[in-house]
Amino acid sequence: METTATELKSVALENKHVSLGAKMVPFAGYLMPVSYSGLNDEHLTVRSSVGVFDVSHMGEFILKGENALDLIQRVTSNDASVLVDGKIQYTCLPNDKGGIVDDLLVYRVNEKEYMLVVNASNIEKDWNWISKYNTKNVDMKNISEATSLLAVQGPKAILALQKLTDINLSEIPYYAFRIGKFNGVDNVVISNTGYTGAGGFEIYFPNEVANKMWDAIFAAGAEFGIKPIGLGARDTLRLEMGFCLYGNDIDDTTSPIEAGLGWITKFTKDFTNKAYILNQKEKGVAKKLVGFEMIDRGIPRHDYQIADSTGNIIGKVTSGTQSPSLNKAIGMGYVQSAFSKSDTEIFILIRDKAIKAKVVKIPFLKA
Numbered sequence: 001m002e003t004t005a006t007e008l009k010s011v012a013l014e015n016k017h018v019s020l021g022a023k024m025v026p027f028a029g030y031l032m033p034v035s036y037s038g039l040n041d042e043h044l045t046v047r048s049s050v051g052v053f054d055v056s057h058m059g060e061f062i063l064k065g066e067n068a069l070d071l072i073q074r075v076t077s078n079d080a081s082v083l084v085d086g087k088i089q090y091t092c093l094p095n096d097k098g099g100i101v102d103d104l105l106v107y108r109v110n111e112k113e114y115m116l117v118v119n120a121s122n123i124e125k126d127w128n129w130i131s132k133y134n135t136k137n138v139d140m141k142n143i144s145e146a147t148s149l150l151a152v153q154g155p156k157a158i159l160a161l162q163k164l165t166d167i168n169l170s171e172i173p174y175y176a177f178r179i180g181k182f183n184g185v186d187n188v189v190i191s192n193t194g195y196t197g198a199g200g201f202e203i204y205f206p207n208e209v210a211n212k213m214w215d216a217i218f219a220a221g222a223e224f225g226i227k228p229i230g231l232g233a234r235d236t237l238r239l240e241m242g243f244c245l246y247g248n249d250i251d252d253t254t255s256p257i258e259a260g261l262g263w264i265t266k267f268t269k270d271f272t273n274k275a276y277i278l279n280q281k282e283k284g285v286a287k288k289l290v291g292f293e294m295i296d297r298g299i300p301r302h303d304y305q306i307a308d309s310t311g312n313i314i315g316k317v318t319s320g321t322q323s324p325s326l327n328k329a330i331g332m333g334y335v336q337s338a339f340s341k342s343d344t345e346i347f348i349l350i351r352d353k354a355i356k357a358k359v360v361k362i363p364f365l366k367a
Contacts, residue, residue: 011056012148012210020228027231028120030057035230042233043324046198050154050221051229052214059123059144060204061116067136068114072106075133077256077277079266083108088175088193091264092256093129094272098280099252100259102126103244105193107177115189119246133272148210152217153200153229153237160221161201165190169201183216185209195234197241197365236321239330242291242362248302249289249318249332257281258334259289287315288340291362293330298348298355300331305349314339317348323364330364331357 008031017024022033033054036042045051063071072080078091087108093101102122107115118126123144134140152161158169164183167190172178177191182203189204205213218226235245244250244259256265257280267278294300300320308314320331331348339346342361347354 009057009145011054012207013054013056013214016211016214017054017228022228022230025231028057030120032057033228033230034232036228039230039232039236040324042227042229043236045225045227046154046196046229046233046237047325048154050152050156050160050200050224050226051233052217052221052226053151053153053229053231053234054148054214055120055151055202055234056148056207056210057120058149059118059120059126059142060147060149061118061127061130062139062141062143063114063116064139064141065112065137068112068138070136071130071134071138072114072116073269074271075130076104076106077261077265077271078106079269080106080108080114081269085110086176086178088177088191089264090175090193092250092261093126094256094274094277095129095252096273097252098255098273098276100246100250100254100256101129101252103246103250103261107189107191109179121247146207148205148207148213150203150213150217151195151200151234152203152221153194153196154198156221156224156226157200160217160224160226161190161203163220164216172201183209183213185213195241195243196237197243197363198237235319236324239319239321239332240323240325240363240365242332242364244289244332245319254289254334255280255285258285258287284337286337287334288337289318289332289334290340290359291330291332291364292346292348292357292359293328293364294348294355294357295345296356297329298350298353299329300333300348300350300357306333306335307347307349307354308339309345309347311347311354314346320348325365332362335359 076091105117182188304317306315315335317333
């Protein structure tokens, strides 16, 4: 059901975005900025310098107690037992039907405390799913509505943010985090996960200091041409890296194996629907998620059909765009496994015309 304007939640910085002239749209139950200066300008700003995304609509759960790791191990596909303090893991919540409840990040604060970062549209769904398996009294707290999150992305992000903290940001490796003082505020989480492939950090803090944080980050980044960036450019940036977007490339009907997420699926432990997913890995799957680039002129869009050279429908597009960095049209989609090899010719049906494309390895944008 579509959320009506009267039901939309607000992030703490909504008035800031409106005052900056952002185009605001309903997204995952919130009113969120989709663009400011324009998608291409914002996209290229992140690739070349530094931009700030307000992604405060994301969800954060704190899990504490002797059995916190046990619960995480039972509901997620990856092996969280390898985490040490200050490390982060990408994983997913398999459902009991072969699909994915959500993809998420697991932050290990210490041996008995973890933070889970989940997709905005799935906060309630994920909470209910994990709670169903919480049979050993893990202390679960949903801090989503009290927490703001800014993703400061781009090669100049570290230079801007280092002015605001004594934590040595260059010592936070990829998929790691620190908790400390940032812009005079204690207990701020600073992490390095990224969803753009451009480098940078995510800053988690209480809503009450959101405006103070935003203003300080923009002052620190002024010399680098820092700009606010909307969710439109976030989508094109992640697509160039071949990162999955829940609701597009993965959902309740797509398995981790089909989605190319076997690398976050560890069969050395027990987890939801392990036997089904292991069977898929061993026997193969009928469809696979692939990246492709257009050979002929045309832009692929979500749900466009994919055909073979004789016109047989072999799959559908899950994500697609005109890549601002590569200046060519790219996309991702599920195809029958026989068509999943690199350089396989496929056709995207755009307004009833079969437009030639080819399967390519992701990421589209090479480092």
